[in-house]
Amino acid sequence: xxxxxxxxxxxxxxxxxxxxxxxxxxxxxxxxxxxxxxxxxxxxxxxxxxxxxxxxxxxxxxxxxxxxxxxxxxxxxxxxx
Numbered sequence: 001x002x003x004x005x006x007x008x009x010x011x012x013x014x015x016x017x018x019x020x021x022x023x024x025x026x027x028x029x030x031x032x033x034x035x036x037x038x039x040x041x042x043x044x045x046x047x048x049x050x051x052x053x054x055x056x057x058x059x060x061x062x063x064x065x066x067x068x069x070x071x072x073x074x075x076x077x078x079x080x081x
Contacts, residue, residue, distance in 0.1 A: 015043045016063065027053050034079055037061060050077060 019042040022029065030040035036052040042063075050062040050073070062076050074080045 012043070015047075016049070018042075019049055020058075020060075023051065023058050027058055034074070034077070037077055037079075041066075048073070 019040055023040065028038075030038040030049075030051075033039040033050060036054075037050050038052070040049045040051070041047070042049050046066045048062075048064055048066045049060060050064075051058050051060045053059075062073065064073060064076070066073075071080060
């Protein structure tokens with residue numbers, strides 16, 4: 001059984017939605033992680049939203065906890081095979 005409080009999923013959705021609203025207005029606000037990906041820190045628990053700006057679109061490639069092995073994130077973004 002996961003150790004999360006009731007409503008944690010709803011809160012997470014609100015946090016992600018708020019981050020996406022900010023990105024709609026300021027798509028280059030997050031620092032470059034590894035070209036072409038940017039990483040926006042969201043929430044208070046070390047969550048990273050990895051995205052790329054593709055023309056007039058913002059494409060989210062991953063939302064993940066940042067603790068642990070960074071090579072997993074790099075593999076997920078296709079930076080490593």
